[in-house]
Amino acid sequence: MKDALFGGVNAAVLTAMTPDLSPDPARMAGHAKWLLANGCNGLGVLGTTGEANSFGLHERKQILEGLIENGIPASAMMPGTGTASLTDTVELTLHAKAQGCRGVLVLPPFYYKNPSDDGLFAWFSEVIQRVGGGIAIYLYHFPQQSAVPFSLDLIGRLLKAFPGAVKGVKDSSGDYANMKAMIDAFAKDGFEVYSGSDEYVQRILAEGGAGCITAASNANSHWGGIVYAKRTGAEADAAQQVLTATRKAATSAPLIPGLREIIARSTGDDGWRTIRPPHLKLGKAQADAVWAAWQAAGALPLPGLGVKAAAE
Template sequence: MTTQTVQTAQLTGILAAVVTPLTADGSAVDAAGIQRQADHIIGNGIRGLVPGGSTGEFTTLTLDERKRATELYVQAADGRAPVVAGTGALSTADTVELSVHAQKAGATAVMIVPPFYDAPTFEELKAYFGAVAEATDIPVMYYNIPSATGVQLSPEQLAELARDTSVTSYKDTGGDFAWFSAVQEQHAGDITALNGWDTLTFAALASGAKAGVWGTASVIPRLCADLYEAVAERGDLEAGRVLWSKIFPICQFLESHNYACGIKTGLELVGVGAGPTRRPVLPLAPEHRAEFAGLLRAAGVEVVGA
């Protein structure tokens, strides 16, 4: 496909970076758990689901498990919210295979992280994303997470990547708000900026970001949806600050632990458990679990699994 044939989709609101629910022994993807996640998240005002990212433990899943999780999330969403499937892999061939599958499964878009072991050059990166553009005609969200990939593009390079491929948006998990702002203010005509750094969510929305991909939204979806509606839609910064005072300590906690493990622990605490994380990640220590439960209660969230 050429970039001219890409079906554009404007993503707005908070999209939840979702976990991959696993069976109790961690050996298989849990279909019932995925349905439980979708109902909990969408039912509480979140406007999209992003499976297959870091929160979804994609590096521990086989290609078949990744495909299965995408299929199940699309089915569970049942048209209620867009699904942006994480399809990045270490090889171009696997990334294309997963992206083609995601489109056939009904995903609205795909989220692709650069290969994360041997960091590609910019020319290699353009070829990598160009191969996806040739094979599919749904939008691509670039997953910017330089701490994991070693790839740090300039704002100008990111805009060029969008012009030359089917990249239409990017999730920024870099934590550099000045860089995020430069893309948002100077290159909005080429690419849509989505915040993906939890503790910068309020700042990003207040500065005009139209959407965010947020793992915390899987655990406390109503509070996260309320924050978006207050800040991004109504421009009510006072109400937003009140909400943010409840949400921020939770985000700060999650960023200080293994993220997927923290989110899965939170889901168990609020009564929508998603099974264990895959090894080598171990469960949160009891004292950290108790701390997390306390933060949820302080935010007015009912805790049922402490």
């Protein structure tokens, strides 16, 4: 897809924390800079992997502002701003717009289950009208986590009612048929479809999708960058095999603490293991197993990210 705002590889960035569980934007920015230098075209911050819903409203603003203060371009970031509250979602989206972000990723209101498409349309209509334009809205389709899916009919209604406001979707369902249906229905009109699953990167690009926004990109972005640049051929095929293998490795343990373990061992920075409850650090057996799985996938050591690089 041409002219996609976040076309390419976007990491769903881990949120660094201090020992007292406060956000640590400086450490997070260091990781973000490495990602942008190693295959990432953009950064999905404050999403599921970033534990956004474990942070309060003021903390989420602090993290975004801190990243910008530490040298991460606002234009490279797609912050998650969706909450169960209409007014909090609007406030976070307006804040992201004021910082210079080009787009935000918005969960549906997820506390009340089984809302109708009419109810979701009304909710998003309020968000879009209150935000008032100037920033692209990306829908976050993750029914396994939110329990509130986006139907094709709902997406079509939003696109018709608010031309240019809803720019795309991140599909974390793992259901490629659903991603393809979104591409077939809406990509011709510039709607950007991003896979949340690394195993589909090459395929979604070939079929008209915009790229990916994935958790494993925290550590496999080097190979994602190759797939995005090359698309086809032996080098792209080999890189896609690494993406597929690392996705399997990442999901062999609890995803977020497992990725924190990989970054902690790769940098020599134990602080990356700090995580907010209800998530917990991995035990030694799980930590050793997930490290071994990433090694078996052919991804370790991570290019340019080692203890020496971190110390410098």
